Structures are given as C-alpha cells and as structure tokens.
Amino acid sequence: MSTQLTPKQEKVLQAVRDFQAQNGFPPTVRELAEMFGQSSTAGIHKILQILREKGHLVKDGRKSRSLGIVDQGDLHEDRVRSLPILGQVQAGMPQLAYEEKEGDMFIDSEWAGPSESFLLRVRGHSMIDADIRDGDILVVRQTQTCRNGDIVIALLDDEATVKRFYKEHDRIRLQPENPNMQPIYVERDYPNFHIIGIVSGLLRKF
Amino acid sequence: MSTQLTPKQEKVLQAVRDFQAQNGFPPTVRELAEMFGQSSTAGIHKILQILREKGHLVKDGRKSRSLGIVDQGDLHEDRVRSLPILGQVQAGMPQLAYEEKEGDMFIDSEWAGPSESFLLRVRGHSMIDADIRDGDILVVRQTQTCRNGDIVIALLDDEATVKRFYKEHDRIRLQPENPNMQPIYVERDYPNFHIIGIVSGLLRKF
DNA sequence: TTTAATAGTGAACATTTGTTTACTTATTAT
DNA sequence: ATAATAAGTAAACAAATGTTCACTATTAAA
Numbered sequence: 001m002s003t004q005l006t007p008k009q010e011k012v013l014q015a016v017r018d019f020q021a022q023n024g025f026p027p028t029v030r031e032l033a034e035m036f037g038q039s040s041t042a043g044i045h046k047i048l049q050i051l052r053e054k055g056h057l058v059k060d061g062r063k064s065r066s067l068g069i070v071d072q073g074d075l076h077e078d079r080v081r082s083l084p085i086l087g088q089v090q091a092g093m094p095q096l097a098y099e100e101k102e103g104d105m106f107i108d109s110e111w112a113g114p115s116e117s118f119l120l121r122v123r124g125h126s127m128i129d130a131d132i133r134d135g136d137i138l139v140v141r142q143t144q145t146c147r148n149g150d151i152v153i154a155l156l157d158d159e160a161t162v163k164r165f166y167k168e169h170d171r172i173r174l175q176p177e178n179p180n181m182q183p184i185y186v187e188r189d190y191p192n193f194h195i196i197g198i199v200s201g202l203l204r205k206f
Numbered sequence: 207m208s209t210q211l212t213p214k215q216e217k218v219l220q221a222v223r224d225f226q227a228q229n230g231f232p233p234t235v236r237e238l239a240e241m242f243g244q245s246s247t248a249g250i251h252k253i254l255q256i257l258r259e260k261g262h263l264v265k266d267g268r269k270s271r272s273l274g275i276v277d278q279g280d281l282h283e284d285r286v287r288s289l290p291i292l293g294q295v296q297a298g299m300p301q302l303a304y305e306e307k308e309g310d311m312f313i314d315s316e317w318a319g320p321s322e323s324f325l326l327r328v329r330g331h332s333m334i335d336a337d338i339r340d341g342d343i344l345v346v347r348q349t350q351t352c353r354n355g356d357i358v359i360a361l362l363d364d365e366a367t368v369k370r371f372y373k374e375h376d377r378i379r380l381q382p383e384n385p386n387m388q389p390i391y392v393e394r395d396y397p398n399f400h401i402i403g404i405v406s407g408l409l410r411k412f
Numbered sequence: 413t414t415t416a417a418t419a420g421t422g423a424a425c426a427t428t429t430g431t432t433t434a435c436t437t438a439t440t441a442t
Numbered sequence: 443a444t445a446a447t448a449a450g451t452a453a454a455c456a457a458a459t460g461t462t463c464a465c466t467a468t469t470a471a472a
Contacts, residue, residue, distance in 0.1 A: 006448070018310065021288055023266075024274045025231050028429055040451045045431070047449080060229075064429045064458060065271035068230050080286050080312045106286045108312040111411065131337040131410075151412060204337075204408040205317065206357065212418070234459055249420045251461070256418090270428060270459045415472075421465085428459070436451075442444080 005054070012036075012047050013056055017069055026067035081112040085119040085137065107139070111201050116142040119203070120153065120162075127151070127162050129177035132202060138162065139201030146198045153196040156186065162199065211260065218242075218253050219262055222273055232273035287318040291325040291343065313345065317407050322348040325409070326359065326368075333357070333368055335383035338408060344368065345407030352404045359402040362392065368405065 005013065015035055019027040029041045029048065038044065048067070051057045060066035085102040105119060122136045130151065132138070138153075146152050152165040154174055163174035163184065172193075174184040186193050211219065221241055225233040235247045235254065244250065254273070257263045266272040291308045311325060328342045336357065338344070344359075352358050358371040360380055369380035369390065378399075380390040392399050 008449070014310075018288070018290070020230075023272070024226075025271055028269075029431090030429070038450070040453090041430080042432080042452085043448095043450045050448090062430055062457060063234075065231055065269075066229075105316065106312065106314040110311065111409075128337075131334075131339055133337055198412075200412050202408070202410040202412070203317075206404075206406050206408070214419070235461090236459070244420070246421045246423090247460080248422085248462080249418095252419075268427060268460055413472100416470090418467100418469080420467075422463105424461105424463085426459100426461075428457105430455105430457075432455080433453090434451105437449085439446100439448080441446080 005051075005056075009047055009051060009054075012044065013051055016057065016067055020067075020069060026065050026069075028065055079109050080106050081109050081117075082106050083112060083117055083119050083139075085121065105137075111139055117197075117200070118142070122162060126176040126178050126181055127164075129179070130164070132162070132177070133204065135204075137203040137205075138199045139203070140197040141200045142197040144195050146195055151199040153199065155194040155196055156184070157192045160196065165195070165198075211257075211262075215253055215257060215260075218250065219257055222263065223275055226273075226275060232271050234271055285315050286312050287315050287323075288312050289318060289323055289325050289345075291327065311343075317345055323403075323406070324348070328368060332382040332384050332387055333370075335385070336370070338368070338383070339410065341410075343409040343411075344405045345409070346403040347406045348403040350401055352401055357405040359405065361400040361402055362390070363398045366402065371401070371404075 012032060015032060016027060019031070019035075027035075029045050032044045032048075033039070033041050036044070048057065048059075052059060056070050058068040058070060060068075082104050083106075084104055102121065107117075107119075118140055120138045120140050122132060122134060122138060125134055132151075140153050146165050148166050150165050152163060152174075154161055154163055154165070156174075161174065161184075163176055166173040166175060170188050172186045172188075174186065176183065218238065221238060222233060225237070225241075233241075235251050238250045238254075239245070239247050242250070254263065254265075258265060262275070264274040266274075288310050289312075290310055308327065313323075313325075324346055326344045326346050328338060328340060328344060331340055338357075346359050352371050354372050356371045358369060358380075360367055360369055360371070362380075367380070367390075369382055372379040372381060376394050378392045378394075380392065382389065
C-alpha cells in the first residue's frame with residue numbers, strides 16, 4: 001500500500017468532505033456508492049477502509065454516519081473573500097471610492113487573487129468583441145503592471161474605461177474590442193493617466 | 207404548542223449542539239437518551255419531533271444521524287454556497303455523477319439560487335453569439351420548467367448540450383447561438399430527452 | 413375536577429447502515 | 443505469462459438506528 005492516494009481514493013475523500021460541508025453530517029457507505037453511480041457498497045467500503053488506514057478518515061466502531069475527516073484546516077474562511085461591487089470607477093483611485101458601492105459579493109479566493117481586488121459593473125459596449133457585455137461584472141485585480149493584450153481598467157482624465165492594453169514605442173494604445181470604436185492613444189508622459197488594474201474574471205447573471 | 211422551549215427541550219437542543227461540536231456528527235436518539243439517563247428512546251424521540259416542529263432542528267427522513275441544527279445563522283454560511291464544477295453532464299441526472307467532478311467553488315448565494323445548482327464547464331462554441339465561450343463556467347439551476355428564450359442544458363440521447371430553448375406548436379427547437387450551426391428539433395413525445403436545468407449565470411477567468 | 417400538554421417506560425417493529433464473502437475485470441509491475 | 447493491486451458486482455447477514463404503540467406520572471390551566 002503506497003502512502004499516496006489513487007485518483008479514485010482522492011475523489012471519495014473529497015466526496016466525504018463535500019457531503020459533510022453540505023449537509024452537516026457525514027455520508028453513509030451507500031450514499032457514497034450512489035454518488036459514484038455504483039450498485040454495490042463493497043467497493044466504496046474497501047476504499048473507506050484504505051482511507052482510514054492512511055489516516056485521512058476516522059470512524060467510531062460500527063456506528064453509522066460516524067466518518068470523521070482528519071486533516072482539513074477550517075477551509076471556509078480562507079477560501080472565500082468578500083469584494084465590493086462598484087458601479088463605476090472614480091477619480092481618486094487607487095483608493096477605492098466607496099461612494100459608488102452597489103453592494104458586496106462573496107467570491108472564491110481562487111478568483112479574487114492575492115492582491116486587492118474589486119468588482120466593477122460594465123457600462124457600454126466597448127468590449128463586445130471580447131464577449132464582455134453591458135451589465136457584466138468584472139473582477140479587477142488592482143495592479144500597475146500589465147502586459148500587452150491584457151484587458152485593463154484605465155483612468156484617463158478622470159474617465160474610467162475598460163480597454164485592451166498595448167504598449168507601443170512611445171505611447172500606449174487602448175484598444176476597444178468593438179469594430180465601431182476607435183483606439184485611444186496616450187503619450188508616454190501624459191500626466192492624467194493611470195492603470196487601475198487588470199481584469200481577471202467576469203461574472204454574468206442571466 | 208407554545209413557541210417557547212421548555213427547560214427540557216432547551217437541554218436536549220443544547221445536547222445536540224454539544225454532541226455535534228464535540229464529534230463532528232450528530233447524535234442518535236439512543237445516544238441522547240443515554241446522556242439523559244433515560245432507558246427509553248421514545249421520550250427523546252418525542253422531544254426531537256417538537257424541536258423540529260418549532261424549527262430548531264431539521265432532519266432528513268428516516269436517515270440515521272441526520273439531525274441538522276437550524277439557527278446559529280453564522281451569516282457566512284448563509285451567504286455562500288459550495289457548488290461542484292462538472293466537466294460534463296452525464297446521463298443519469300438529475301443525480302449528479304461525481305465521476306466528472308473537476309472541483310468545487312464557492313459562490314455567493316445570490317447567484318446559486320434556492321434550488322439545486324451546479325457549475326458546468328462549456329465545451330465548444332455553439333453559443334458564441336450569446337457571448338458564451340469555450341471554457342466558460344455556467345451556473346446551472348436544476349429545474350424542468352423553462353420558458354422560451356431561456357438558455358438550457360438539455361440531455362438528448364445521453365448527449366448534453368447548451369442551447370436556447372423554444373417551444374413550438376408540436377416540437378421543441380434547440381437553437382445554437384452560432385450562425386454556422388443548425389437548430390435541433392425534438393418532437394413532443396420523444397422519449398430520450400430531458401431538460402437538466404437553465405443557465406442562470408456565467409463565470410469566466412482571464 | 414377535568415383536560416391538555418409534557419415527559420417518561422417497555423417492548424416491539426421497520427429501515428438504514430456497516431460489514432463480509434465470493435467472484436469478476438483492468439491495469440501495472442515482475 | 444504471472445502475480446499483485448485497485449476497483450467493482452451481487453448477495454447476504456449483523457448491528458445500529460428511527461419509529462410507533464400502549465400505558466403511566468406530573469403539572470398547569472380551564
């Protein structure tokens with residue numbers, strides 16, 4: 001018996017975790033078998049035994065529903081973050097102007113990223129070719145460093161826009177992804193220009 | 207039946223809470239009876255029934271150890287839900303087949319909706335005109351009732367697809383939002399056809 | 413007093429759940 | 443090829459657990 005988990009064992013362990021998180025009590029052998037579409041309980045039973053031997057689960061004798069999960073440090077708090085939803089980006093960034101806050105929303109940390117982030121509701125159709133629509137919510141990671149092709153939130157003369165970023169020899173090109181709109185050019189040392197952050201995600205509600 | 211709890215009921219409820227906190231899973235009727243030094247389970251059973259009627263506990267049918275504690279609205283738990291991400295929809299729904307699970311993700315309850323939901327990774331470009339791209343993740347609310355124009359997950363002969371739903375006189379039209387693709391027509395009483403759910407949201411990671 | 417609500421006992425009975433045995437199938441390493 | 447491991451099926455059995463019935467005791471309210 002290796003000390004590693006096979007893919008299947010991993011899935012079963014995860015299923016136990018999920019069930020516990022979802023229901024507040026652990027699953028039975030049969031429930032697990034059903035989740036995996038298996039008609040017999042013996043297979044799952046064997047896998048649970050292995051998971052116990054490997055120390056990932058504990059169990060209280062023959063009692064039903066007494067599977068305990070061993071490791072798993074709290075998880076919840078660390079996997080979720082609350083971000084503000086802004087109706088528009090304002091001058092005065094990067095300190096967020098909470099004036100325009102529409103509300104808050106919980107996001108999986110996987111999506112919020114390590115640095116400061118916020119959510120921004122899109123106005124207008126300038127990014128229609130990038131499949132970003134009016135009303136969509138963007139996940140914006142606040143940063144000054146961006147690479148060619150990134151979709152950025154830029155602040156130009158206190159006007160905020162969503163554009164694709166391209167650095168050219170002596171200027172920056174802000175490219176809308178809409179055939180009907182023209183790119184904006186910003187000279188190298190134009191004073192009133194800032195990159196607020198880059199778009200790392202998109203949320204849309206139907 | 208008053209809405210208040212008697213001292214005894216209070217004690218039993220507290221015992222359930224303690225047991226859950228201590229063991230990670232809920233107590234059985236007999237265990238509770240033992241805790242209170244009672245030789246019969248019927249008394250505790252009756253009290254548990256009352257606690258359920260008064261809304262302090264919930265329980266899943268006849269299942270053992272399925273007592274859930276209601277109040278204690280930690281806020282966090284209520285505003286966030288964990289949904290599985292599926293790589294594809296399989297035959298055998300609506301019981302989700304865990305085989306195809308890619309992982310989990312926390313979603314704001316605002317987006318997950320009240321009924322059963324899951325996340326589905328999009329394969330292919332059939333909905334490109336609806337600005338849904340290959341690789342996007344859809345929030346799917348499991349339901350059989352959908353209206354014309356809804357974007358649905360449909361299961362046709364064990365093949366799952368994302369299409370726009372239109373009910374016509376004697377058939378259903380599943381319309382891809384891609385000019386290069388043809389609609390699919392399903393006759394009224396075609397046997398191997400199911401609506402899995404409707405798409406209520408979209409998540410995209412850049 | 414009578415009645416209703418609460419709490420309890422003992423003894424069944426019904427279901428759920430855990431466990432085991434025997435056999436099959438794939439895959440992988442020797 | 444052979445053996446070992448992981449995973450699965452089907453069927454049975456044992457134990458744990460939930461539920462119900464009939465009856466008793468206490469207390470508070472009508």
